Amino acid sequence: MDLTRTPAPPYYAVVFASRRSKGDDAAYQSTAARMVELARVQDGFLGVDSARDANGFGITVSYWSSLDAIAAWRRHPEHVAAQALGRERWYRAFSLRVSRVDAETHLDSGEDAPADDA
């Protein structure tokens, strides 16, 4: 996944850090992919960056144009169902932070090698 390019601040970021429970990987990954697909078509969605390491620790940051957009996404019925499964089954622990982004900087060396993205 490439780095998300967002519009000029201010906008909002939801920072979700989590530690996966063991197992149920296929259902988890399928639902996680579906949630990204669904988020992309919500009003106010600006992008998402996500990384999970080999120990099951992950951080997903989604970017939104407003707090209302974040609240609406949190109430989306399919997302509500996924949140319940996350709490009950997929996450041993998580933290979720809602923040307002006021400044950002980027580096892009222009040396992207497609082979790295395999």
Next chain:
Amino acid sequence: MDLTRTPAPPYYAVVFASRRSKGDDAAYQSTAARMVELARVQDGFLGVDSARDANGFGITVSYWSSLDAIAAWRRHPEHVAAQALGRERWYRAFSLRVSRVDAETHLDSGEDAPADDA
């Protein structure tokens, strides 16, 4: 690494998403570890969460009590030197966002299994 527990909002989060260049892993990892060690003793540091996946895409979120604390850390001489190496050598691309956290929620199932943290 366990999930960072932060004090009640508001506080500040620096969201650093990056794609590593290939190679120079030992120097990168040594410097990254040193930067976490050094950040921990800075005034206003509240914690850090970090994850990097197998493709070299990573997200590090550090938490701070104030914008002044973030600015001071960015000017720390050893950190300035590491930032220069990051731009020149270690990162193909990155984004860095400064945000104010206004709300947070947590889940901790209490089912932490030390064996998972190996």
